[in-house]
Amino acid sequence: xxxxxxxxxxxxxxxxxxxxxxxxxxxxxxxxxxxxxxxxxxxxxxxxxxxxxxxxxxxxxxxxxxxxxxxxxxxxxxxxxxxxxxxxxxxxxxxxxxxxxxxxxxxxxxxxx
Amino acid sequence: xxxxxxxxxxxxxxxxxxxxxxxxxxxxxxxxxxxxxxxxxxxxxxxxxxxxxxxxxxxxxxxxxxxxxxxxxxxxxxxxxxxxxxxxxxxxxxxxxxxxxxxxxxxxxxxxxxx
Numbered sequence: 001x002x003x004x005x006x007x008x009x010x011x012x013x014x015x016x017x018x019x020x021x022x023x024x025x026x027x028x029x030x031x032x033x034x035x036x037x038x039x040x041x042x043x044x045x046x047x048x049x050x051x052x053x054x055x056x057x058x059x060x061x062x063x064x065x066x067x068x069x070x071x072x073x074x075x076x077x078x079x080x081x082x083x084x085x086x087x088x089x090x091x092x093x094x095x096x097x098x099x100x101x102x103x104x105x106x107x108x109x110x111x112x113x
Numbered sequence: 114x115x116x117x118x119x120x121x122x123x124x125x126x127x128x129x130x131x132x133x134x135x136x137x138x139x140x141x142x143x144x145x146x147x148x149x150x151x152x153x154x155x156x157x158x159x160x161x162x163x164x165x166x167x168x169x170x171x172x173x174x175x176x177x178x179x180x181x182x183x184x185x186x187x188x189x190x191x192x193x194x195x196x197x198x199x200x201x202x203x204x205x206x207x208x209x210x211x212x213x214x215x216x217x218x219x220x221x222x223x224x225x226x227x228x
């Protein structure tokens with residue numbers, strides 16, 4: 001098991017609602033990335049935070065936003081939920097001196113009805 | 114733009130036989146290449162990486178991967194498959210060493226090892 005934790009494990013929301021997902025990085029890691037993994041697909045990069053600033057973003061609309069805190073924990077916020085947002089959301093932490101291999105949390109399964 | 118292709122959705126191998134899971138990549142600079150494994154209802158686990166150096170990289174659980182620059186490939190291999198190797202495998206590429214570099218995953222290959 002990695003030292004990366006995510007909460008909650010599962011979540012059910014209604015279309016149009018807002019959701020916040022949380023991630024606690026592995027100790028010493030200053031970079032966190034968030035991914036969306038739909039059933040049967042590879043993880044899709046949402047965005048990345050490095051030392052509390054967003055420094056990379058994938059093809060996701062602005063209603064996907066995030067934060068990284070001084071202790072390097074992180075949040076993913078999704079506004080105006082749509083049915084297609086139903087997926088497994090993964091966070092991964094890393095540190096540049098390690099060659100950027102990422103350590104993933106177990107994920108949050110979001111279901112939008 | 115960088116990309117990763119895993120041409121096989123599924124690979125079936127008998128236990129004890131060698132296995133290969135294929136991956137090709139496209140990146141503008143020097144690639145940072147990774148393999149991850151995902152078990153059901155779990156996050157991804159890091160297996161191995163290629164940054165520089167020897168083209169044959171050894172990783173966890175007896176897996177290894179061969180970097181081939183001319184063919185832009187990074188195939189995952191194991192000399193003798195175990196039933197417990199059955200899982201979903203992802204190849205990934207990072208487009209550089211900087212903190213702003215991003216990692217792109219392939220679509221995954223389901224490896225099934227039959228007893």
